[in-house]
Amino acid sequence: MTMIDTAPGPSSPSRPALVALAAIVLSWLAEYAAQVGYHGPGGALSLWGVQMAVAHSAVVVAGLVIGLALVGRMDLLARMVTLLFLLEAVLNLALWTLFREAPQLFQTQGRVEAIRAVSHLVQVALLVRLLRAPLRQWLRAGLVLAAVFLGTKHIALRWFGVEELYVSADAAHSDRVPVDVEALYAAQERLMGAQLAALAPQTPGVPEVFALALGGTAEQSVFLSEVEKVSAILDAQYGAGARALKLANSRDHPTRYPLANRANLARALAEIGARQGAEDLAVLFLTSHGQKDRFALEFPEAGTRDLTAAEFAAMLNDAGIGPAVIVVSACFSGSFIDDIAAPDRLVIAAARADRTSFGCRDGAEWTDFGAAFFDRALRIEPDPRRAFRLAVEEVTRKEAAAGLTPSLPQIAEGEAIGAVLDRVLAR
Incomplete structure (x- = not known):
């Protein structure tokens, strides 16, 4: 059988x-x-x-x-x-x-x-x-x-x-030309050299503002847009135009500015630190995506690597950056505060350490926090401490209306930064 x-x-x-x-x-x-x-x-x-x-x-x-x-x-x-x-x-x-x-x-x-x-x-x-x-x-x-x-x-x-x-269709770029990575890196010394050559020295005894704006993510044009628009606002409010540096990762305009990578950031900070006097103020603006204790420096073709909070803190200290206003606009950016806060620094973050921020869209001119803080509040109120309060009110209203989990922007003011800010603002 x-x-x-x-x-x-x-x-x-x-x-x-x-x-x-x-x-x-x-x-x-x-x-x-x-x-x-x-x-x-x-x-x-x-x-x-x-x-x-x-x-x-x-x-x-x-x-x-x-x-x-x-x-x-x-x-x-x-x-x-x-x-x-x-x-x-x-x-x-x-x-x-x-x-x-x-x-x-x-x-x-x-x-x-x-x-x-x-x-x-x-x-x-x-x-x-x-x-x-x-x-x-x-x-x-x-x-x-x-x-x-x-x-x-x-x-x-x-x-x-x-x-x-x-x-979405408005943000998709199906016709992009591939990035020439070899040409991109060949251009770095020229791009950085041109900015550093134009960077004005400090005037002894006169409180002045040095600025750095960095956009970290190449795939979304909003970060490049914020770098340019924030730089213009800092020039209008503080006269920082001749003492400003710009770094940006951009898929559409890869050689408009030096790459926003860790090497260029460290060099830019060192150059500002070497020129900044004790009476001067550095305004540092970083915008990109983020995770806890991590800021995105994302340009896949260029092989860039993200910046950690500890690395950024070390760069600031190694560069000898003096009194500074540091604005980190990214998801979970509040996680950077513990590492970079100091008595002579005002640190502003677009979101609490455990929260996301909003508005990172390709084709947009501003992120939600960038628009609220720089484009609206800082234009009418040059004191960043007061501008922050105005921006938080706007962000809170907008997120509630959209039904979003609140981003809860953060601020940490060192005990020595107020006097420096007051002198700069008095000018």
């Missing part, structure tokens, strides 16, 4: 994992489709957004692994991942549609948190339902799983948002 082997083949154990992976990819596609529907067709997929989506999903899966390990139900991992990400795909489509059709529901932070809480409760209900255990065990395991899942979900949303998977 012939026996027929009906046991699963060797590939079957991997099938649940493949199905789970397919569900994750489907959730990305749903998010991308929702963003296309909101912003309109004709844009492009964002590599940065893809990286954030992968990181977001990895954090959520890690939370499921931890939660299921704690309750001894690792056998449910593939099923939970599959169903959770399928549900997430549906919820993301629904929320983007709601955001487009009924934006008034997202006009306050309380409403945003309420909508987010409902979404999370639906996801938690699905996970707890899948446990299927006796009542007492089911309740205990459900509480553990829910707590771990909500914690990791909070981390995923806070640090790895997926709102930039899609670059």
Whole structure:
């Protein structure tokens, strides 16, 4: 009698994992489709957004692994991942549609948190339902799983948002000419040399302002725009034009200014430090993307590497920078304050150490904080301490109206910087 082997083949154990992976990819596609529907067709997929989506999903899966390990139900991992990400795909489509059709529901932070809480409760209900255990065990395991899942979900949303998977049509640049990296680096000495040759010396006994503006991310033109516009405002308010340096990473205009890399930044700071007198003020403005204790100097073709808070602090000290106003405009920029604060420095950050800032869009002229602080507040109030308060009021109103998590800009004033600022402003 012939026996027929009906046991699963060797590939079957991997099938649940493949199905789970397919569900994750489907959730990305749903998010991308929702963003296309909101912003309109004709844009492009964002590599940065893809990286954030992968990181977001990895954090959520890690939370499921931890939660299921704690309750001894690792056998449910593939099923939970599959169903959770399928549900997430549906919820993301629904929320983007709601955001487009009924934006008034997202006009306050309380409403945003309420909508987010409902979404999370639906996801938690699905996970707890899948446990299927006796009542007492089911309740205990459900509480553990829910707590771990909500914690990791909070981390995923806070640090790895997926709102930039899609670059809208107005911001997409499909016709860009490839950057000539060899020519880019060959031009650095000429570009930096020209700026340094034009950098005016200090006038002994006269309080003057030296300025540096740096835009760190090449792929979004808003940072180059801020470098130029902030430099013009600092010249208009403090007469810093003859004592100003500009560094910028720009995909569209790679050789307009020296690269915003760590070597050029250190050199620029050293040149300012060598010229700055004790009565003078340095105004340093850095704008880009950011992470905790990290500021993006991002020009992939040029191989630039991000700047850490500790590295920036060391550069400032090595350069001998004297009294300074330092403005760091980036997500999580408040994390730089502990490293660079000093008695003779006023440090301003666009966001708290655990918060994102907003408005980093290709094609925009300003980020939200840059517009509020420089373009509006500082134009009418040259004292940066007072301008900061005006900017915070505007940013707070705008973020509340848009239903965004507050960025909570920060300021740290050293005890010795006030007198220097007062002398400069008195001129």
